[in-house]
Amino acid sequence: MRVFHELTRRTGIHGAPHPVRRTPYDKAALVAKHVAGIVTRSPFPGRYDALVVPHPRKPNGVEIYTDVLRATLGDNALILDSGINGTPLPGSKNLDFFTSAAGAIHPRTTDDRGIGAALEKLTGVRVPVGAILAREVPKHLRLRALYRALLKRHRIKTVYVVVAYFHQHIVGAARDLGIRVVELQHGAISPFHLGYSYPGRPTVADQPDELWCFGSYWTDVADLPAGMRAEVVGATFLPAPGRKDPRRVVFLSQGTVGAELVQVADAVAKEDPDLDVVYRLHPSERPEDYTIPSGVQLSTGGSTLELLATATYQIGVSTTALFEGMALGCRTAVADLPGHEYLDPAIARGHAELMTQPSDLRQAPLCPTPEIYYAPSRLRLATEQPQ
Structure with a gap:
């Protein structure tokens, strides 16, 4: 997904989908929140049966995709909500300090096995695949190990996650431990979406077991990875149509x-x-x-x-x-x-x-x-x- 966004941005086809803008003051304040959160928002104390990872976007302070789920699970659920790119839900926990630290130390670049050159030959655009790998792979492995420890600590039975393709370290940790992973749909799915479309349904590492969809259209509009099952659970967040x-x-x-x-x-x-x-x-x-x-x-x-x-x-x-x-x-x-x-x-x-x-x-x-x-x-x- 990161390579795709770089490719479309560098070609001029697309702009940045969700730009993050921070002033130096914003960055300093975020570091302070990370440090304080080690003590005040640690997810390790207590005991829970389920883990819920909401969406960072919260219109009017409401996270619409997991709102009913969290109410249904009640105190049995550990809500892990990052404050890096949004405002975390009240009472939620996070590992933001470790998320940021996991990607802080890494080699500048690594061997991309010719992927960057092949992509440039195909598209005419150079994407720094080696640099992306050098940053993202060590970060993934470090966070995956951390989340394995968290899931073991609480003996989590089910992980519920929104936008699983940006939380593959959590999904991977759960799969390492044989824990059921459910993704809640958060947006449009199509044959062109790199997070969900795998033509021919090959086996793909670190994918959820289930995808809970808003309606039947989304269950077969794209080829999901092998072993991933789509289920219609509907939607709770749409208002009634008003006077037009x-x-x-x-x-x-x-x-x-x-x-x-x-x-x-x-x-x-x-x-x-x-x-x-x-x-x-x-x-x-x-x-x-x-x-x-x-x-x-x-x-x-x-x-x-x-x-x-x-x-x-x-x-x-x-x-x-x-x-x-x-x-x-x-x-x-x-x-x-x-x-x-x-x-x-x-x-x-x-x-x-x-x-x-x-x-x-x-x-x-x-x-x-x-x-x-x-x-x-x-x-x-x-x-x-x-x-």
């Missing part, structure tokens, strides 16, 4: 294509001045990232889901919010920008329209079967009946 504003169009930004999508928003606003065109930033973006045209309204506060609940049209590229908007009754257009292939299956089903020119917006369809993307929640039942 017939003029409201919401553009759903993301860092990879935001600069280009702003131009599409400008074109739509000029094509039909009667529309109320709203440009909604991704949580990892900032207003200063873009120059917003005069006919477009910038939206940063409040809830994206509540905004979509009142919108008639939505436009984006590959963001998960497009599927959420379908479930909330939005007519869906997909901008013809890099990454639109994520929505190809939905477009083929007639649930969305590929927008190649601004006038295409008026033909954007409604999704007649939103439950295939977001089914009613079955999470409590799935938790009570482990496989």
Whole structure:
């Protein structure tokens, strides 16, 4: 995944998906939090049956993907929530000091066995694969050993994790000990997603046993690794559709294509001045990232889901919010920008329209079967009946 992000950034196809920006003061404060956390947020004391690793993003302070799961498990669950790239949940524990320290000492580069040269020959772009390996492999091995000790200490029976492909040291530690690992879906899955798509379903190391999905669409849209089972548990976090504003169009930004999508928003606003065109930033973006045209309204506060609940049209590229908007009754257009292939299956089903020119917006369809993307929640039942 890190090689892919470097490759797309260096080619200019995509920008940074979730840029992390820290001032020198921010960095110093983070180090201080790490040191204090060794004592105040250590996960080793106590005894738990389950480990939950939430998502770092928390709209309005709520981590929507594990909210019901954590309530169901109650005091039996150890909540391990990093504060490195977000605000940890109250009462959660972390190993942030060790996470940062594990990657601090490593060789500058290592032999990449010709992978970098082969990738450059194929794409024309040089990616420092050797340097990435030199940093990430020692970090993974150190953290894997640490988490093995943690899991043994508590005799954990099940690990629940969001974004497992960025927590492979935790997944690997659990697999070393024969502990069941469940990943909770957090975003769009497609044949182009390197975290989930393994054509032919080969055996892949350090993968969860189960993937709990929002709806049936996600269970077979990509080839999961061999031995990884998909199960529909539904979603708990979508609000009810609101009263629709017939003029409201919401553009759903993301860092990879935001600069280009702003131009599409400008074109739509000029094509039909009667529309109320709203440009909604991704949580990892900032207003200063873009120059917003005069006919477009910038939206940063409040809830994206509540905004979509009142919108008639939505436009984006590959963001998960497009599927959420379908479930909330939005007519869906997909901008013809890099990454639109994520929505190809939905477009083929007639649930969305590929927008190649601004006038295409008026033909954007409604999704007649939103439950295939977001089914009613079955999470409590799935938790009570482990496989």
